[in-house]
Amino acid sequence: MSVSQATLSPNPTTSRSAVPSLSLYLAGVGSVGTALLYQLSEFQGDAKRPRLIGACTSTHAAWTPPHPTPGAVKHHLEHGSTLHWPAVLERLIEHAPRPLVFVDATGHPDVADHYTTLLDAGIHVVTPSKLANTRSQQHFDRLHAIAAEHNVQYRYETTVGAGLPVVRTVRDLRATGDGIHTIRGAVSGTLTFVFSRMRQGDSFGEAVQTAIKAGYTEPDVRDDLSGEDVARKFLILARTAGASIERDEIEVESLVPESLRDLPHLAFRRYVHKANDAWRERAETAASQDAVLQYVGRWTPGSGIRVGVEVVPADSDFGRLQGQDNLFEVTTNRYAESPLTIRGPGAGPEVTAAGVLADVLATEA
Numbered sequence: 001m002s003v004s005q006a007t008l009s010p011n012p013t014t015s016r017s018a019v020p021s022l023s024l025y026l027a028g029v030g031s032v033g034t035a036l037l038y039q040l041s042e043f044q045g046d047a048k049r050p051r052l053i054g055a056c057t058s059t060h061a062a063w064t065p066p067h068p069t070p071g072a073v074k075h076h077l078e079h080g081s082t083l084h085w086p087a088v089l090e091r092l093i094e095h096a097p098r099p100l101v102f103v104d105a106t107g108h109p110d111v112a113d114h115y116t117t118l119l120d121a122g123i124h125v126v127t128p129s130k131l132a133n134t135r136s137q138q139h140f141d142r143l144h145a146i147a148a149e150h151n152v153q154y155r156y157e158t159t160v161g162a163g164l165p166v167v168r169t170v171r172d173l174r175a176t177g178d179g180i181h182t183i184r185g186a187v188s189g190t191l192t193f194v195f196s197r198m199r200q201g202d203s204f205g206e207a208v209q210t211a212i213k214a215g216y217t218e219p220d221v222r223d224d225l226s227g228e229d230v231a232r233k234f235l236i237l238a239r240t241a242g243a244s245i246e247r248d249e250i251e252v253e254s255l256v257p258e259s260l261r262d263l264p265h266l267a268f269r270r271y272v273h274k275a276n277d278a279w280r281e282r283a284e285t286a287a288s289q290d291a292v293l294q295y296v297g298r299w300t301p302g303s304g305i306r307v308g309v310e311v312v313p314a315d316s317d318f319g320r321l322q323g324q325d326n327l328f329e330v331t332t333n334r335y336a337e338s339p340l341t342i343r344g345p346g347a348g349p350e351v352t353a354a355g356v357l358a359d360v361l362a363t364e365a
């Protein structure tokens, strides 16, 4: 069965003007996508519940009935058609009801490639994926320009801090004319989690495996352990604050030993324990100084971005972080004496999906 023959109710070709509520297409039904489906099915907010019109995984696509449960969507997908992006895009652009939000919960670069086409067609894009925003500065600017030109929204709150209000805070500081002096943050839920589990006795490898199971990691955990995820988040914050900066200007410290860097993803996961001894020694050295390891980033306009492992006092705000917590400290003209601080879980399917849903609802607010 081809994508265009799959079930969609009501018929998209006749429904555009008859369907006033917000329609939603979901690309990616993994940790975040599934949590979003649960939140949609249990939705009790003040706004109208967004209407899921279709979904896809890396292999399958299906057009779904109104108010589907997560189980029904997955069943539909299993029995749906083979994913063929040109057919999905054609249907979204030519036939799907408006207003329409495309949610990218895939973390795949091929899907990030479609944002310009979707925005250009008057479709809002909401994404927790950092990939599109961390290509060239020119691409970042282009996405915003196309959205503005077509009067649609490009929202990416959950790319930094998951459900925490970090991107909007930076945007508001900029919009209200404040000047950012520096942003310092522990912005990887996975790395905070790994270091805090090691303090409780886990090996590095065990802590990484637990983070994967909990759904805190990127689809490829090497993006977390290499520091790339943190570099991307700081790039997004700096660009959102108005800086013009490229990825290759950022200094990044990797947690992955040289010997494991070239392994394919699944082999890497099998051999990650080979880094246990090196990280145990660094953690013990820190502990002997009443300190802990924390992966910290800093952006200072004019001096750029640096991300890497820091030894921080155990009895400090950064040292006390536990679980998948993030901590952001923003020092500005107005927050000069004491930084504006945002803290809380910065990874995990539920908080991320909630942030995505808030972005979806905000498109029509």
Ligand SMILES: NC(=O)C1=CN([C@@H]2O[C@H](COP(=O)(O)OP(=O)(O)OC[C@H]3O[C@@H](n4cnc5c(N)ncnc54)[C@H](OP(=O)(O)O)[C@@H]3O)[C@@H](O)[C@H]2O)C=CC1
Binding pocket: 027, 028, 029, 030, 031, 032, 033, 056, 057, 058, 059, 060, 083, 104, 105, 106, 107, 108, 110, 111, 128, 129, 130, 158, 159, 162, 215, 216, 217, 218, 219, 346, 347, 348, 349, 352
């Ligand atoms: N997990 C978290 O705490 C957070 C995640 N994010 C971001 O959310 C996004 C999703 O993360 P997560 O849910 O953990 O990832 P998962 O790996 O759990 O899920 C990814 C989903 O995307 C699908 N997919 C992959 N490639 C394609 C493709 N080319 N076309 C269509 N579908 C595709 C996968 O399909 P299949 O099922 O076939 O494999 C899967 O359903 C990522 O960008 C991540 O950075 C952001 C903040 C926090």
Ligand SMILES: N[C@@H](CC=O)C(=O)O
Binding pocket: 158, 159, 160, 161, 162, 187, 188, 189, 190, 191, 216, 217, 218, 224, 229, 346, 347, 348
């Ligand atoms: N893998 C990320 C998820 C959120 O972006 C993290 O661990 O912080």
